[in-house]
Amino acid sequence: MNKHITDFLSFLDKANSRFTASTQITDRLLAAGFSELQETDTFKLKKGGKYFIRRMDTAVIAFVIGSKSPAESGFKLAASHIDSPSLKLKTKSYKCDRDVCRMGVEVYGGPIVHTWVDRELSVSGRVIIKTAKGHQSRVVDIKSPIAIIPNAAIHMNREINKGFEYNKQNHLQAIFSVTAQDENLCLP
Numbered sequence: 001m002n003k004h005i006t007d008f009l010s011f012l013d014k015a016n017s018r019f020t021a022s023t024q025i026t027d028r029l030l031a032a033g034f035s036e037l038q039e040t041d042t043f044k045l046k047k048g049g050k051y052f053i054r055r056m057d058t059a060v061i062a063f064v065i066g067s068k069s070p071a072e073s074g075f076k077l078a079a080s081h082i083d084s085p086s087l088k089l090k091t092k093s094y095k096c097d098r099d100v101c102r103m104g105v106e107v108y109g110g111p112i113v114h115t116w117v118d119r120e121l122s123v124s125g126r127v128i129i130k131t132a133k134g135h136q137s138r139v140v141d142i143k144s145p146i147a148i149i150p151n152a153a154i155h156m157n158r159e160i161n162k163g164f165e166y167n168k169q170n171h172l173q174a175i176f177s178v179t180a181q182d183e184n185l186c187l188p
Contacts, residue, residue, distance in 0.1 A: 017124040018058045019139045021082040025060045026052065034062060057126055057137050058082065085109030087116055087149070089123065089174065101177035104169070105149070113166050120145030121174065147174040 011028075015021035026036070034050040037043055045051065045065050052062035060082075066073050086108050093104035107113065124141045152171050157164055166172055 018082050019126040020124055020141050022058050022060055023139055026054055029062055057139060085111035100175060102173045102175045105172045105174055107168055117149045117151040121147045147176050149174050
C-alpha cells in the first residue's frame with residue numbers, strides 16, 4: 001500500500017476526536033522540526049523558522065518564516081477544520097439505577113444517529129480536572145469499548161421500521177455498566 005495512504009490511515013486511527021487530532025497534528029509538527037509558541041508570549045521569529053500555536057487543545061496554527069519579507073515574496077496560508085459530528089457525553093448526567101449505569105449524550109454537529117446505536121463505543125476527547133495548580137485540560141482516548149447506546153425497543157414504537165426519529169433525551173443514553181458492583185464507579 002502507498003506509504004502516504006498508510007500514514008493517513010494511521011493518523012485517522014489515532015485522531016478519533018478533535019482533541020486527539022490536535023495531539024496527532026502537534027506531534028507530527030514537532031517531529032518535523034517545528035517549535036511551539038505560546039500565544040501569550042512575545043514571538044521571537046527567525047528567518048526559515050518553523051512554528052506552531054495551539055489553542056484550547058483543538059486549534060493548531062502552523063507557519064514557516066521565509067527568507068524574504070512577506071512584502072517581497074508574498075505569503076501562503078492554508079487552513080483545515082478538525083471538528084466532526086459526534087455524540088458528546090453530558091456532564092453531570094451519569095446515573096446508576098437498578099444495576100444499570102448510564103450517561104446522557106448530546107448530539108453535536110449532524111451525525112447520522114442510527115449508525116451510533118447497538119454498537120460498542122469507546123470514549124475519546126478532553127476532560128477538565130481540578131488539581132493543586134487549578135483546573136487542567138487532559139486529552140483522553142480509551143481504546144477499548146466501554147459503552148453502548150441501545151436502540152429503542154420495538155414495543156416503544158411499533159412503526160420503527162417505517163422510519164423513526166430519536167428523542168435525544170430518552171433514546172440516546174450510553175450504558176456503561178450493568179452490574180451492581182460497578183455502581184461505586186458512579187461519578188459525583
